[in-house]
Amino acid sequence: MNISNELSIDHDATMALKEATEEMFQEIIETYLEDTLNRLSKLQNAIRTNSLDSAVEHSHSIKGSSGNIGACKLAALSAEIERLSKDNQAENLAEYTKLAVNEFSVVETELRKILAS
Secondary structure, three states: OOOOOOOOOOHHHHHHHHHHHHHHHHHHHHHHHHHHHHHHHHHHHHHHOOOHHHHHHHHHHHHHHHHHHOOHHHHHHHHHHHHHHHOOOHHHHHHHHHHHHHHHHHHHHHHHHHHHO
């Protein structure tokens, strides 16, 4: 999987969301950040306990919500985690999950900058 060309934040998509949602934008972003942090924790636990159905569920949710707010790289990583979980390929899941957690830190920083501007 090559994610090096993916943007951490697609600013055009995020700004389009901001324009579409207006005063709800901050609440949407705060909810996304809180929910994603929670789901990443549950995803890590699912992988630690080899609960692949749970890993599919959480990675799928992160993929969708990240795509909706323009977090392209996190969405792509989550899609790969979902695929590996569905294919019962647990050997690479911990590595991809670590990458997703690290990418979330980048996404959170970028989104907080957008909220502050």
